[in-house]
Amino acid sequence: MKPTRRTRKPFRLAMLTGGGDCPGLNAVIRAAARSAFALGWEVWGIEHGFEGLLTKRAHKLHPKDVRGIIHLGGTILGTSNRVSPFRVERRGAAPGQAEDADRSAEVVRNFKAMGFGALIAIGGDGTLSIGLRLATKGIPIVGVPKTIDNDIEQTSVTFGFDTAVATATDAIDKLHPTAEAHGRVMVVELMGRNAGFIALNSGVAGGADVILIPEIPFDLERVCDKIREREKGHRGGYFSIVVVAEGARAKGGKLHLRSLDEGEAPRLGGVGQWVAEEIAKRTGKETRSLVLGHLQRGGPPTTFDRLLGTRFGAAAVRAVKDGDFETMVALQPPTIVRVPLKIAVGDGRTKCVPLDSDVMMSARGLGISFGD
Ligand code: F6P
Numbered sequence: 001m002k003p004t005r006r007t008r009k010p011f012r013l014a015m016l017t018g019g020g021d022c023p024g025l026n027a028v029i030r031a032a033a034r035s036a037f038a039l040g041w042e043v044w045g046i047e048h049g050f051e052g053l054l055t056k057r058a059h060k061l062h063p064k065d066v067r068g069i070i071h072l073g074g075t076i077l078g079t080s081n082r083v084s085p086f087r088v089e090r091r092g093a094a095p096g097q098a099e100d101a102d103r104s105a106e107v108v109r110n111f112k113a114m115g116f117g118a119l120i121a122i123g124g125d126g127t128l129s130i131g132l133r134l135a136t137k138g139i140p141i142v143g144v145p146k147t148i149d150n151d152i153e154q155t156s157v158t159f160g161f162d163t164a165v166a167t168a169t170d171a172i173d174k175l176h177p178t179a180e181a182h183g184r185v186m187v188v189e190l191m192g193r194n195a196g197f198i199a200l201n202s203g204v205a206g207g208a209d210v211i212l213i214p215e216i217p218f219d220l221e222r223v224c225d226k227i228r229e230r231e232k233g234h235r236g237g238y239f240s241i242v243v244v245a246e247g248a249r250a251k252g253g254k255l256h257l258r259s260l261d262e263g264e265a266p267r268l269g270g271v272g273q274w275v276a277e278e279i280a281k282r283t284g285k286e287t288r289s290l291v292l293g294h295l296q297r298g299g300p301p302t303t304f305d306r307l308l309g310t311r312f313g314a315a316a317v318r319a320v321k322d323g324d325f326e327t328m329v330a331l332q333p334p335t336i337v338r339v340p341l342k343i344a345v346g347d348g349r350t351k352c353v354p355l356d357s358d359v360m361m362s363a364r365g366l367g368i369s370f371g372d
Contacts (some may be wrong), residue, residue, distance in 0.1 A: 011041040013059065013320060014116040018049035018127030019074040022148050022160030023301035024309035025075040028122050030066040031313030032144075037063055039321065044116065048078040049123070050080030050085050050130060053107045058114060070310070071300045079123075081265070084130055096129045108137050118320045120313075122157075125267070125345050128328060129297045132341040135326040139201045143328035143341050144312045148297055151195035153351045154344040155330035159312060162304040164191070164296040165201045168243075171292050175241060185227060187289040189272025191296050196353045198296065199245035204359060205366070209240045212330050214247035214277065215353045218371025223275070224282045226369035237286075242279070244272045266288030284370050311336050 013036050017025050028206045033043045043061045047051035069076060085107040087100040109362040111119065118140040121131040121161040124147035135141045147151040148164035168190050192198040196213025205213035210226050227240045246268040249255055256270035269291065276289035301309065308331060315329040327338040328345070353360065364370070 002230075005255055009118045011039075012044060012115050013041050013118055013120065014044045014046055014111070014114070015061075015077065015120045016046035016049050016052060016122065017077045017079045017146070018121060018123035018130070018161075019079060019081045019146070020124070020148075020297060021074050021079050022124075022146050022158075022297055022304035023073045023163035024159035025077075025079075025146060026069040026072045026357040027301060027306045027309030028144055028146070028313040028316075029076060030069050032068040032120055032317050033061050033313075034063070036316035036320075039317070044102065044114070045077045046119075048299060049078050049083060049127065051083040052077075053110050054083070054085060054088065054103060055109050056114065064230070069332075070306055073231060073298050073300055077271075081126065084126075086130065086133060099182065104134060104137055108139055111139050114285060118142065118218060118254060118325065120144060120301060120316045120320065123337060124149070125152055125348075125350050128152070128326065128345040129348070132326070137339065140320075140323075140325040141341070142316045142325060144316050144337075145328055145330060145344070148198065149192045149195050150197040151193065151350045151352070152344060153349050154332075154339045156327065156333055157308070157331055159309040160250070160297075160301070160307045161197065162308075163302045164198050165205070166302050167206045167296050167299060168198055168202035168292060171295075172202060172208060172241060172243065175290075176207070176239075179239035181240060182286065183234075183239050185240045185242060185276070185285045185287040187242040187276040187279070187287065188257045189244050189246055189269070189289065189291045192247060193268060194247045196248070198246045199243050199248070200317070200353055200359060200363065203243035204363050206243070207241070208243040208368065210242040210371060211363065212242070212244045212248040212271075212371050214245055214249070215355060216370045216372050217249055217251040218362065219251050220275070220278050220282065220371070222369060223371045224279060226281060227283050231285075240285075243276065244275050246271060269323050302352070314331040 047057040085104040122144040128143045148160045150161040175186045258267040258269040276287045280287040
């Protein structure tokens with residue numbers, strides 16, 4: 001149903017944030033809510049992602065609820081990266097004997113019973129793929145691409161990525177003096193799942209010597225060659241900064257996993273520590289490692305992410321107003337466009353670092369090693 005001003009009851013727009021949180025979510029919520037209020041619509045916030053549509057946990061948002069939140073990290077709606085309506089643990093199942101149930105029909109029923117006319121789903125590939133499946137079951141959906149990983153197709157960038165890169169670059173900047181003072185190798189592990197955008201961009205901006213990304217399986221000897229090369233002519237020992245994406249792996253090697261729980265996305269982590277130990281063993285250099293972890297998801301969004309989030313939120317409401325559903329708003333500079341959700345996230349599609357991109361070529365031109 002295309003919303004018009006003539007409907008007797010105000011049009012009721014629902015919004016949810018799904019998946020891992022990311023700086024800029026509140027900027028999207030604020031922009032969408034304010035644009036919708038200006039059209040005379042009601043705006044409802046669904047709590048904790050799709051879980052709120054299963055449990056009917058949602059509340060009406062008022063202008064005061066979205067005041068003063070543009071600069072806040074997190075999400076005022078809460079989120080969850082564990083609940084898919086298509087795969088919910090069956091009620092009453094004994095622990096360890098949980099079967100998965102498809103409760104999507106219940107979600108569609110609840111959505112209609114709550115009187116919602118459309119849903120703005122703000123999330124990454126997981127949330128948007130669920131959105132796509134729910135759209136085909138009758139929920140009018142517009143998606144907004146969120147993730148610090150920047151791994152969504154059809155948008156040149158997702159909001160949250162710029163903030164994560166800024167945080168990672170700041171960390172690398174802080175590692176430099178201590179690495180140099182001790183002549184050590186510092187290895188920092190960054191997020192990004194199967195995409196190396198955070199590691200690549202912050203590594204280049206932070207002046208890293210080695211950057212290891214999932215898109216380029218690495219050879220530890222090549223990494224050590226780079227470190228030895230930097231030693232030459234430095235009798236007191238010389239420092240190196242190695243940036244490792246959590247999804248990077250050695251040639252012929254496996255992903256480093258923290259956990260692999262059934263039915264859930266694997267939790268990556270540990271490759272930085274392993275790389276550091278191998279470097280120390282092979283070069284004899286004193287080496288330290290750290291994992292930046294969820295710091296990359298926290299804090300206030302950068303100006304870029306606030307603006308992009310605001311543009312996405314407002315554009316999503318325009319798409320709802322036009323009845324242009326099963327779409328995702330996307331940045332294709334200089335404009336925000338709408339692309340079919342199916343093209344953006346259908347068939348499990350995600351985006352990786354293009355190896356012929358100018359950032360990659362510039363990094364190689366500068367002598368940064370990718371361990372290949
Ligand atoms: O997708 C965002 C992200 O931060 C990834 O970079 C990371 O692998 C994952 O989420 C961590 O998820 P969780 O918060 O569940 O540990």
